[in-house]
Amino acid sequence: MSTTDQGRPFGRPTTTAVLTVTTLALALTGCGAATLPERSQPTMTLDQAKTQIDGYRSDILAHLPVEPTTDPTAPASYSDSECDANDIGPHGRQQTERSAVFADLPLPDRTKAADAFRAYLTGRGFQVVPEPPDSHIGWVRMKNPKDNFLAVLDGATDTGRTFQLKVSSPCVWPNGTPPA
Known part of the structure; x- marks a missing residue:
């Protein structure tokens, strides 16, 4: 397991949480569902x-x-x-x-x-x-x-x-x- 420069563990659970939050943020902003109504307009x-x-x-x-x-x-x-x-x-x-x-x-x-x-x-x-x-x-x-x-x-x-x-x-x- 690697550590940050402050000695706290940085492992798979933290990385997974960061990736999940980032993916959700992208899906709910300009890259995903939030733009579907706009794309469905005349x-x-x-x-x-x-x-x-x-x-x-x-x-x-x-x-x-x-x-x-x-x-x-x-x-x-x-x-x-x-x-x-x-x-x-x-x-x-x-x-x-x-x-x-x-x-x-x-x-x-x-x-x-x-x-x-x-x-x-x-x-x-x-x-x-x-x-x-x-x-x-x-x-x-x-x-x-x-x-x-x-x-x-x-x-x-x-x-x-x-x-x-x-x-x-x-x-x-x-x-x-x-x-x-």
Whole structure:
């Protein structure tokens, strides 16, 4: 049995109690049951989310000092997916995303674009989303706290990655209302 620096025993019962309390605290706060009612509320529709994505994407592209190689006026190609429901949230919510890819840009151009991206979105009320230390290197992630839309500039600091802008929606019900 190990001891603390004050000589008191620190064994399995204490560790188990701490883990149990921590698990309960997480389950009853942002990671669990307390958020289920919020996730079951009406949302914008998936079509409205796509319209919002197009607005953000167009505005961001207009403020970047580089041009995408994908035609920004081409018919929309969205990537829709079901939201992760293992967070005990209700099934059936969807998230959508649209990207713009840029040609092989040298690092100085990527840096200028990332600086413009941050400056523009910060001015619009977006906030930087910090990444965990072992996370995706080269992303600049900005989230609008008012509507939870996320804008990501991928490959901003890594020329080995494709440089692209991604704008994604929060989880929404396809028709705006949860199933009965």
